[in-house]
Amino acid sequence: MIELKNIYKTYNLGQPNAVVALNDVSLKIEEGEFIAIIGKSGAGKSTLMHILACVEDYEKGEYLFDDQPVSKLSESKKAKLRNKSIGTVFQDYSLIETFSAGENTELPLMFTRCSKKERKQRAENALREVGISKLYDQNALKLSGGQRQRAAIARAMIIKPRIILADEPTGALDSETSKQIMQLLTRINKTGAAVVIITHEKEISDYCNRKIVISDGRIVSDTLNEK
Numbered sequence: 001m002i003e004l005k006n007i008y009k010t011y012n013l014g015q016p017n018a019v020v021a022l023n024d025v026s027l028k029i030e031e032g033e034f035i036a037i038i039g040k041s042g043a044g045k046s047t048l049m050h051i052l053a054c055v056e057d058y059e060k061g062e063y064l065f066d067d068q069p070v071s072k073l074s075e076s077k078k079a080k081l082r083n084k085s086i087g088t089v090f091q092d093y094s095l096i097e098t099f100s101a102g103e104n105t106e107l108p109l110m111f112t113r114c115s116k117k118e119r120k121q122r123a124e125n126a127l128r129e130v131g132i133s134k135l136y137d138q139n140a141l142k143l144s145g146g147q148r149q150r151a152a153i154a155r156a157m158i159i160k161p162r163i164i165l166a167d168e169p170t171g172a173l174d175s176e177t178s179k180q181i182m183q184l185l186t187r188i189n190k191t192g193a194a195v196v197i198i199t200h201e202k203e204i205s206d207y208c209n210r211k212i213v214i215s216d217g218r219i220v221s222d223t224l225n226e227k
């Protein structure tokens with residue numbers, strides 16, 4: 001489904017404060033995989049996630065989605081790819097604060113031909129699946145950390161993506177809530193979506209089938225998890 005070939009990413013390229021965030025990263029992700037990307041703070045995990053999500057550019061290398069180079073897609077085709085196939089949960093959740101949980105969940109469908117009624121119904125279903133069906137009308141600011149995380153996951157699921165990318169989905173949560181979120185992501189993976197979780201916690205990566213360790217912008221190991 002996805003292949004990255006020798007990707008390099010430098011922030012502030014050519015300036016004195018240049019930071020090499022990714023250094024020759026190659027990676028394949030197949031349909032239905034359950035992958036943890038693990039590494040220390042600053043290792044380049046979020047940068048990698050943003051590139052996979054097609055929201056960040058890179059200066060060298062190639063990104064193939066279904067064997068098609070993403071760099072050759074027009075902006076509108078890229079937006080379509082993001083909107084149809086890639087569900088994203090960003091590290092800061094990226095919920096719109098003036099919107100309710102339900103409206104946040106519906107957001108990706110606003111850019112499709114989905115009717116208002118269907119949008120609402122699908123958002124209600126997604127919120128039910130993540131266990132917060134009663135919070136449809138609750139303002140995003142009034143959700144707890146775990147509830148925000150769930151709303152962000154519901155929003156990622158609503159497009160029925162082929163892959164979900166979740167950046168530190170349990171980063172700010174207590175261990176019981178983290179376990180529930182990981183069980184939820186495991187369930188989503190079992191329905192057929194590939195799930196990529198970014199984490200710095202080994203216990204979280206143990207839920208996944210494959211573990212990719214990144215250090216100083218390089219992949220230093222890529223192994224299957226024994227279960």
Ligand SMILES: Nc1ncnc2c1ncn2[C@@H]1O[C@H](COP(=O)(O)OP(=O)(O)OP(=O)(O)O)[C@@H](O)[C@H]1O
Nearest residue numbers: 011012019021040041042043044045046047048200
């Ligand atoms: N927009 C940016 N401009 C400049 N440097 C950046 C930018 N974003 C990230 N970096 C730098 O790139 C490197 C990788 O950052 P990244 O956010 O990918 O790390 P991370 O592994 O996700 O860390 P964390 O676990 O703390 O979230 C870091 O040195 C960071 O300071």
Ligand SMILES: [Mg+2]
Nearest residue numbers: 045046047091
């Ligand atoms: Mg990060």
